[in-house]
Amino acid sequence: MAKKIQRAKGKNFNKPKNYSNHGASKQKIVFKGLDDRLKSVNTDLGKDVKKTLMARSRELWMGSPLATGALKKLRTSVIGSGLRLKSTIDNSILGLSDKEKQQVENQIENVFKLWAETTQCDIQRTSNFYQIQQLAFLTSLIDGECFVLMPFKKRPGEIFELKIQLIESERCMTPPEEQNNNKIKNGVELDEDNCPVAYHFCDDPYTLSKKTFRRVEAFGNITGRRNVLMILEKERIGQQRGIPILAPVIETLLQLGRYTHSELTAAVVSSYFTVFIENENENKDGGFGEPIEENQEKDFSSKNIEMGPATVTELSPGQKINLANPTRPNTAFDGFVKAMAIQIGAALELPHDVLLSKFDSSYSASRAALLEAWKMYRMRRSWMIADFCNPIFAEFMDEAVARGFIKAPQYFKNPLIRQAYLNCKWYGATQGQIDPLKEVTAAKIRIETGLSTKSREIMELYGDDYNEVMAQSKIEKEGIDA
Incomplete structure (x- = not known):
């Protein structure tokens, strides 16, 4: 017994796997064809790889439902009709009274609306700030990133000079x-700390x-x-360029699209009702059908025979039709597409119920799917706010305060005070409601x-501002009492 215990003590139970x-394994067949080489992120995203992913992602965006x-x-869930500003200046630093704080916040929001809700914020003068948000976010999804410039340009009849200029991803490249x-x-110039110092467009x-x-x-x-903003989702340390969100599922989407097209074609062919007339009457020349004139084409193989709805087609002498039964519609089609949608949704962090907009399960299951999707929406919204909205709002505040549109004492003299005014x-x-009664309860x-x-719940349920709702409620109540 003592010897067994001694041998057990000598055994290494913590031996690494x-x-x-x-x-x-280098011998198993299942691993054949895998690239086992470690490469840097910039090598994995070389110019050819990046361009190929972008081109295929755009093709799927245009052609894959x-x-x-x-x-x-x-885009609709993260941005919707636009991310709206709610000024929340840091009063612990500014030391204003509650009334003064409310006045400053209202002033900031009102002046910002004058710029954001008009096309003067766009360098191309075609979109307002909220439409630019949608385009920038959608571009970052399709191409992997979106570049944003913030030039100042004075134009007749415009109040503000700050403009937003979106730059397509393929324009950023390394000069020859x-x-x-x-x-x-890949067009991004770095310093010794791997920090971007310039972009080449x-x-x-x-x-x-x-x-x-x-x-x-x-x-x-x-x-x-x-000078340059860059909207992208980083996946590796040192990554300087973005990857299209569809990159992991490009092949799956492409093959699923082809399969769907084949099934659709087969179903259309199966739905045709075509009548073929076979001419087997022997004429006096020993042939079939009408006698062939000397100047008439004798080669009937070139005759085009087509199927169509309620079509009557006459065949050439000696020709017969042999049709394969496509047996459509395919009963397994819906189940297969759903299985593929589950995998695609898993890569995109979208439950298949949400991806397909098909809520045929119970209330609890549908709500669970929406909650899972909403986690991802909130995360991407926070990234969009940090990479796009906040930096642009800071540039707007600099111009608005410098030109006297917003009163903010010590704004440029004290960086801490400036940051307090920028808090927002x-x-x-909003997430949406399956059962409004349960949600409100x-x-x-x-x-x-x-x-x-109340302020948070109004924002979460309806996306409205608490002060505006309360002000409107007061007006309506006074109207009823009158």
């Missing part, structure tokens, strides 16, 4: 003369003649102002138990 016979639906659903410069990766990447490039510094040398929140489309309980506030 040997993966060479499992996930790292499932891909188009997924991207539009993301800088191909051997290790500090420029091609004026016309599609021209066949010599391309012209423009170098735009990421930050101003004197003011430190951000952004609200957009739950909101009421949260307010009564102190777990939430």
Whole structure:
């Protein structure tokens, strides 16, 4: 017994696992064809790889219903009609009274609306701030990123000079003369800390003649102002360019589209009712059908025979039709598409119920699917706010305060005070309600138990501003009492 205990003590129970016979096996057939080489993120996203992913992602956006639906659903749920500003200045630093704080916040929001709700914020003068949000976010999904410039341009009849200029992803590329410069990766110039210092944009990447490039510094040398914004989702350390959100499911979407097209074609052919007339009457010349004139074409193989709805087609002498039964509609089609939608939705963080907009389960299951999707929507909305809305709002505030449209003492003299004035929140489309009665009851309980506030619940349920709702309620109540 003592010897057994001694042998047990000598045994190494914490011996590391040997993966060479499992996930790292070089002999198993299942791993044949996999690329086992480790490569840097910039190598994985080389210019050819990046361009190919973008081109295929755009093709799916234009031609795949499932891909188009997924991207539009993301855009509608994350941005909706636009992320709206709610100023929440930090009064612990500014030390204003409650009334003064409310007045300053209202002033900031009202002046911002004058700029955001008109097309003067757009360099192309075609979209307002909220429409630009949608386009920037959708571009980042399709291409993997969206570049944003914030130039100042004075135009007749416009109050503000700050403009927003969106730049397509393919315009950012390394100039030919800088191909051997290790500090420029896919058009992004980096310093020793791997921090972007400049971006190289091609004026016309599609021209066949010599391309012209423009170098735009990421930050101003004197003011430190951000000249270029970049909306992207980083997946690896040191990543400087974005990856289209459809990249992991490009092949699946493409093959599913082809399969769907084949099933549709088969169903259409199966629905045709075509009558073929076979002419087997022998004429006096020993042939079939009508006698053939000397100048008439004798080769009947070139005759075009087509099927169509309620079509009557006469065959040439000697020809017969042998049709294969397509047996459509395919009863397994719906189940297969659903199975593929589950996998595609898993990669996009969209439950298949939400992806297909098909809620045929119970209330609990449908709500669980919406809640799962809403987690992803909130995350992407917070990224959009951090990468796009907040930096642009800061530039707007700088101009508005400098020109006296907004009164903010010590704004430019004290960076801490400036940041206090820039404190804000952004609200957009709400989650939606399957059963409004249950949702409102739950909101009421949260307010009564102190777990939430009226302002937050109004924003979460309807996307409205609490002050505006209360002001309108007061007006309506006074009208009823009168």
